[in-house]
Amino acid sequence: MLVLTRKKGQSIMIGNDIEIAVVDIQGDQVRLGINAPKNVAIHRKEVFLEIQEENKKAAEVKPEMLGEILGEKLRIKNEE
Amino acid sequence: MQLNTRHFGTIEIDEKGIIDFPEGIPGFETTRKFVLLSNAGENNPFRWLQGVDNTDLALVLVDPKYVRPDYMVDVDDSEVEILDIKNAEKVLVFSIAVIPEDLSKMTVNLKAPVLINTENNRGKQVVMENGDYSVRHYIMEELQRTGGQK
Numbered sequence: 313m314l315v316l317t318r319k320k321g322q323s324i325m326i327g328n329d330i331e332i333a334v335v336d337i338q339g340d341q342v343r344l345g346i347n348a349p350k351n352v353a354i355h356r357k358e359v360f361l362e363i364q365e366e367n368k369k370a371a372e373v374k375p376e377m378l379g380e381i382l383g384e385k386l387r388i389k390n391e392e
Numbered sequence: 393m394q395l396n397t398r399h400f401g402t403i404e405i406d407e408k409g410i411i412d413f414p415e416g417i418p419g420f421e422t423t424r425k426f427v428l429l430s431n432a433g434e435n436n437p438f439r440w441l442q443g444v445d446n447t448d449l450a451l452v453l454v455d456p457k458y459v460r461p462d463y464m465v466d467v468d469d470s471e472v473e474i475l476d477i478k479n480a481e482k483v484l485v486f487s488i489a490v491i492p493e494d495l496s497k498m499t500v501n502l503k504a505p506v507l508i509n510t511e512n513n514r515g516k517q518v519v520m521e522n523g524d525y526s527v528r529h530y531i532m533e534e535l536q537r538t539g540g541q542k
Contacts, residue, residue, distance in 0.1 A: 350474045353415045359519055360418060362527055363504045366490060367419035367517075370451050370501075373491045375399045378431075378438060378452060 398448040399440075400429070410444055411508055414474055417517045418504075423449055426515065428508070439486065441506065453486035454500050459531050465505055471518045475509045484508040488517070490528070499528040 316324060323333040329349050336343035346354050355363075396402050411426045425444035430436065437458045443449035456463040465485055477483055485507055487500040502525035508515040 351414050353418075355418075355519060356521065359503075359521065363501070363517070363519060364419040366501050366504075366527055367417055367451070367488060369492075370488045370490045371420070371449055373450070373452050373489075375450075377491050377493075377495065 395427075395442070395444060396447055397442060397450065399450045400442070403429075403442075405442075405444070409513070411513045411515045413515045413517075415516060417451075417506070420446065420449055422446070428453075438489070441486070441488075452489040452491055453506060454489050454531070456485060456487040456500065456502055456505060459487070459500060459529060460502065460525075463502070463525075465507065465518070465520065466523055467518045467520055472507065472516070475507060475514050475516055476512060477509055479511060482509060482511045484510060487529075489531075496532050497530070498532050500531050501527050502529045503527045 318324065318334045320334050320337050323331050325331055330352065331345075331347040333345040333347075334342060335345045348354060353360075393405060393407050394402055395405050405427050409427050411428065413424050413426060415421065416423050420443070423443045423446035426441050427444055429440040429442050429450075431438065437454050439453040441451040441453050463485070475483070485505050487502055487505055489498060489500045491498050503523075504517050504519045504527065506515060506517045
């Protein structure tokens with residue numbers, strides 16, 4: 313990991329299109345501003361990791377289990 | 393077109409129904425195309441989000457209003473900019489469900505709904521950093537109570 317020291321008001325560029333600015337510093341909290349293209353996702357790391365984990369667990373579903381919940385045999389059709 | 397899926401075998405899908413997820417979804421960032429599938433049958437709160445460019449991937453979706461009738465999507469505009477939403481009524485909102493072996497432990501992710509803009513067939517899983525919805529909301533009790541009906 314590259315570690316840089318910035319003061320309030322200073323920025324970092326990642327590639328040509330991503331900018332991270334230190335907007336404010338209050339005690340042990342840093343307020344960051346981020347400029348990035350629309351197709352680049354930006355998330356708080358711990359939340360993002362949690363969502364990733366949940367999605368991976370969700371992907372382990374077996375269709376039979378869903379049929380059990382609904383009490384009917386699965387028939388799949390393409391939704392409009 | 394035909395899709396050879398892991399969960400459902402070979403199925404027929406309408407290419408016009410393919411939804412573009414420009415960022416994929418967390419955990420599956422490289423899967424960019426999905427279709428919505430549903431079981432034939434009325435009062436069914438579940439849908440499937442089936443990967444098209446990754447046919448091993450299928451996720452169960454639930455309408456969060458079955459769980460929380462007053463569910464509201466509250467996200468920054470920048471989170472949904474990529475969906476280019478012109479009409480909020482054309483946006484479908486779903487929660488991804490985790491269905492473990494023990495069905496009573498089924499949960500839905502209310503904190504990170506999947507939004508699908510049906511006007512341009514673009515989708516994204518957004519994260520509601522504000523608010524106190526849970527990533528793992530236990531729903532079996534609610535479903536039994538409402539009998540799967542809204």
